[in-house]
Amino acid sequence: MTVVGGPASAAPMSQMGSLRDLTFSDRDFGRIRDLIYRRAGIVLADHKREMVYGRLARRVRAQGLHCFGDYVDRLERDSASPEWDAFTNALTTNLTSFFREAHHFPLLADHVAGAGGRVRVWCAAASTGEEPYSIAITLMEALGGRREFEVLGTDIDTDALARAEQGIYSMEQVSKLPPERVRRFFQKGSGSRAGYARIRPEVAARVSFQKLNLVADQWPVTGEFDAIFSRNVMIYFDQRTQVRILERFAPHLKPDGLLFAGHSESFSYISDHFRLRGQTVYTLAR
Structure with a gap:
């Protein structure tokens, strides 16, 4: 998932200029x-000052x-400037891995079966x-080719x-997967691509990607989903934003669908739309 993060600064702002x-x-x-909150709903804490400098200095110089x-x-003078994407991208950190929080995936497999x-x-x-x-x-x-499926991946x-x-990853990134999964779902690179692996075309064909800002007025998403993964991103929003996003997730989840949250996220006390079913797994409230 894309999140905001970085090490806290040890130097106060009064020293930063030097x-x-x-x-x-x-x-x-x-x-x-204020800008990143209004643009993306992201709350930057005081200790993110030096992280902000480090991430945006390259954009300022550019x-x-x-x-x-x-x-x-x-x-602020040009709300349509392409620099807005660069600004937002600079303030996000992509902390993710294959089969992270692994207990969710068998639950998904059982559900879709x-x-x-x-x-x-989604x-x-x-x-x-x-x-x-x-x-x-x-x-x-889980489906073994018996039924069609699609995965939509969105991010800001x-x-x-x-x-x-591109679907290209270092062998170090895929090395923790069981060898049979690597053989079945990845193509190992050779020559200039040695040390890398690419998702096989038959997997990539089932996944589509689209830009989506969770706090935007309109989402380019239609229909209902059997499951929605929203893991380790809501913690970077304030409670008001979390409530609004959960309200907007609800119509996109099938009546028996599953909403997967991150290990440090809890939606039970901030939304009437979902009830806890298991460890960081929610269903629609009846």
């Missing part, structure tokens, strides 16, 4: 926090500027693709989505 080549004031940080304030001014018709699963924080491809592998193993980070669509 350590950095770009002007970055408390006011600049406050404006950036614009030929020497001051974060001037960079923010440019963004008893479902009828075409199976649809991964609402697709990041660089490991999670939606893990979902697709699970469905291929366009750079991450571009990597997800």
